[in-house]
Amino acid sequence: MRIRVTRDVTIPDPRKLEQFRRAPELGPSVLFFSGGTALRDTSRELIRYTHNSIHLITPFDSGGSSAVIRRAFGMPAVGDIRNRLMALADQSVKGNPEIYNLFTHRLPKDAENAALREELDAMATGVHPLVRRIPDPMRKLIRNYFYEFLDRMPPDFDLRGASIGNLVLTAGYLSNRRQLDPVIYLFSKLVQVCGVVRPTVNKDLHLAARLADGRTIVGQHMITGKESKPIPSPVESIWLTPSLDSREKVHTAIRNKVKDWIGRADLICYPPGSFYSSVEANLLADGVGKAVASNTCPKIFVPSTGADPETPGMSVADRAEVLCRHLSADAGSTDAEVLGYVLVDSKHGEYAGGIEKDRLKANGFTVIDGPLVTERSAPFLDGRAISEFLLSLC
Structure with missing residues (x-):
């Protein structure tokens, strides 16, 4: 059972946002577990309000020109x-x-x-x-x-x-x-x-995934469906492997400085992006879940709208449960507070697999439903709207 101190807030909060806008150098530390380009516009909007955001990036990309560099020099992406x-x-x-x-x-x-x-x-x-x-x-x-x-x-x-x-x-x-x-x-x-x-880690590692049909695929580029055919079956689990030629599961721990950044964040966000190769991949290093659980700040999941080739048939509730299960396992307790809020736009956003609000609430998550898809961003999430919602919860 999750125990959370609740408080009444206005979202977005114009007074708080104006305060941040006037002194962004003193703005809150919003931490994102994100690897891809889905957060680019949000990042550009965010700096209007805070210069203290923290971005932990997945270095496991194995496609395109990144693959050429990684093969030549044996390094993270x-x-x-x-x-x-x-x-x-x-x-x-x-x-x-x-x-x-x-x-x-x-x-x-x-x-x-x-x-x-x-x-x-x-x-x-x-x-x-x-x-x-x-x-x-x-x-x-x-x-x-x-x-x-x-x-x-x-x-x-x-x-x-x-x-x-x-x-x-x-x-x-x-x-x-x-x-x-x-x-x-x-x-x-x-x-x-x-x-x-x-x-997140400074090592030359790759992603591997086991699919529900029993197949194992290696390489981020094979999971995303961008440089290869979409995966034919849902992902059951992902892990880190030492090379594209190996399925061996390897463990690596986050550094103390990463623990410190997670520990001092005013808000932790699991942002839009490819669910497994961008968001979930950032949580694979040992110690991430424990560091998240140790911080009492708000923790928010902002799922992507539209179809994600990595999550065929998965609802927002399914994805929230996967995040929570993985982080709680690392934290050492299923009761640890690793995710409290889910931010969606049920009116304008299209979520493949649906949202399942009742299921989210039954699992103890607070669902915040607001205008995240605007005329200028449709059918995608608006970076400014995401920034203003998140900052209002700090």
Whole structure:
């Protein structure tokens, strides 16, 4: 049985939001367990109210250009980290829009590798227009990372479709003794990131999933249904594995600093995104559930609208139960408070599998039903609306 101290709040709370807007540097610490791009717009809206949000990112992406980098260097994925850094960057700071344009640039997919190497050389020497527009000293710092990557790049490295931001972060990772935190910290300061972005774990691991039909699939890209056919059967369980060639289950624990971030959050959110490969994957490291349960702040699940190829036939109640079951198991108690609220829009949102409000309430969850899908965002959730609802509960 869950025991929760209840309080009356107005949601969204205009007075509280105005207070946060006037002093975002003093805003609350809202923590997100998120890996994908579904939270990008919410992050951009969030920095209007707080510069203290915490984003724990899944580094297990195994598709697209991330797969090329991971195969070449044996490292965690950095694409979602780069995406979130850019979403939280203060675009009003001189040079930041230019860095944003560079970091979000992708090399053409249909060009020859020799031509792509020439473009990368032009970035390193500073003659490429995207680099030339960046003011010093930021330009010199970024050019050094291009040289670093070119020095370490294998001769057969496939540059087609490569994200420039991912290449720069990779160079920083390799030059900092294969640690992500130093290069993330450096670029957070470089572009004035209004929040904290870190990987949940700093290890080269992959996702594996067992399906209800008995099949086991390995690799995040095989689970999402974006680069392969949608999974033919519901997911029964997921775990971490040491490589794409192994089904072996490995355990890794979150670091003390991650425990501290979870422990000091004013609100914890399981946000929209691919349910298993983005949200649930972030909870697989040992210690996550225990750290969440130890914090008495509100814990909120904001399910995605629309169809998620990873959750065929699953209602919102099904997904909430999966989250709660996994986190409670890690916390060591089924009575631990790991999830208290579920935020939905039953009027405008379309939830494949339905919501099942009565079942959510019977399981002890407080259902908050409000206008999360707006005219400008339909049929998707509105980032500003999500931000305002979450901040009102802090």
